[in-house]
Amino acid sequence: xxxLARKIIIDTDPGQDDAVAILLALASPEDLDxxxxxxxxxxxxxxxxxxxxxxxxxxxxxxxxxxxxxxxRPLGRDLVTAEHVHGKTGLDGPDLPDPKMPLQGQHAxxxxxxxxxxxxxxxxxxxxxxxxxxxxxxxxKAPDIAQRIQQIVLMGGAYFEVGNITPTAEFNIYVDxxxxxxxxxxxxxxxxxxxDVTHKALVTRxxxxxFRDLGTPAGIAVAQMTDFFERFDKEKYGSAGAxxxxxxxxxxxxxxxxxxxxxVNVEIETQSELTLxxxxxxxxxxxxxxxxxxFIGDLxxxxxxxxxxxxxxxx
Ligand code: BDR
Ligand code: CA
Numbered sequence: 001x002x003x004l005a006r007k008i009i010i011d012t013d014p015g016q017d018d019a020v021a022i023l024l025a026l027a028s029p030e031d032l033d034x035x036x037x038x039x040x041x042x043x044x045x046x047x048x049x050x051x052x053x054x055x056x057x058x059x060x061x062x063x064x065x066x067x068x069x070x071x072x073r074p075l076g077r078d079l080v081t082a083e084h085v086h087g088k089t090g091l092d093g094p095d096l097p098d099p100k101m102p103l104q105g106q107h108a109x110x111x112x113x114x115x116x117x118x119x120x121x122x123x124x125x126x127x128x129x130x131x132x133x134x135x136x137x138x139x140x141k142a143p144d145i146a147q148r149i150q151q152i153v154l155m156g157g158a159y160f161e162v163g164n165i166t167p168t169a170e171f172n173i174y175v176d177x178x179x180x181x182x183x184x185x186x187x188x189x190x191x192x193x194x195x196d197v198t199h200k201a202l203v204t205r206x207x208x209x210x211f212r213d214l215g216t217p218a219g220i221a222v223a224q225m226t227d228f229f230e231r232f233d234k235e236k237y238g239s240a241g242a243x244x245x246x247x248x249x250x251x252x253x254x255x256x257x258x259x260x261x262x263x264v265n266v267e268i269e270t271q272s273e274l275t276l277x278x279x280x281x282x283x284x285x286x287x288x289x290x291x292x293x294x295f296i297g298d299l300x301x302x303x304x305x306x307x308x309x310x311x312x313x314x315x
Contacts, residue, residue, distance in 0.1 A: 012037060036066040040134045041073055068111045126154075152190045154190065157192055166277070
């Protein structure tokens with residue numbers, strides 16, 4: 001019998017929250033078939049994000065997952081990184097061994113293109129968890145893939161929360177606004193996990209304990225990772241703990257009923273120095289611009305953390 005698991009490619013810049021998103025996907029084979037993981041420069045430079053992706057696969061006991069390195073800088077700008085949030089390695093917190101599994105030789109962008117052309121049209125979902133450079137480069141290089149993509153479910157942007165890396169921009173969109181603009185104008189079915197929802201997915205002390213109490217290497221590492229990067233958010237926002245931004249993407253693919261949002265128009269600011277990378281979401285429907293994305297605004301946080309603990313407990 002054919003597998004009912006949804007085929008996905010995770011495009012990522014790990015990042016502790018990326019790591020949790022990947023662990024959730026790898027722990028859920030009945031729901032998600034991870035065709036490959038493509039690394040992009042973002043939270044830290046590409047040499048570290050591709051290495052971190054492999055560290056996480058090994059932590060999950062899935063050394064057979066294919067990991068590819070992609071673009072090492074945004075389409076037309078210098079790379080901005082976020083070591084102030086994620087630490088020097090991008091995965092600060094746990095002490096995890098260097099990976100033994102190989103990095104694939106093929107460029108991530110070519111893997112994305114080849115996979116979309118080889119799989120039946122409309123059966124592969126892209127899950128970007130970092131700047132959209134690999135995705136936009138693939139769309140530019142092979143425009144035929146746009147209509148073959150089932151859906152893009154991404155973490156990025158903000159409306160009510162406005163911004164985190166600048167007063168008006170969220171990090172993933174800000175780092176490569178031109179790539180985001182290409183993606184949002186592509187006509188592909190897009191679901192967005194903005195800060196508006198991810199700032200409600202907070203690791204409280206009890207939720208952190210639930211990960212640690214799993215007693216497994218993966219559970220303990222997740223507790224240590226969130227311990228590390230909650231310092232930043234606690235200090236900045238006075239919040240209860242670390243927001244698990246990127247796991248909202250993989251949780252949505254497993255249990256969409258945990259999330260609610262609106263189908264609205266989203267445009268990306270690429271010109272203004274003041275508001276560069278802003279996601280101008282027409283949440284209130286005050287323009288006649290056509291909706292191009294489902295913008296998520298809320299989640300069942302208890303259900304989300306229950307799912308995470310249950311699935312990560314399997315690894
Ligand atoms: C996003 O930026 C990164 O720091 C996180 O991994 C997440 O993808 C949140 O703004
Ligand atoms: Ca990320």
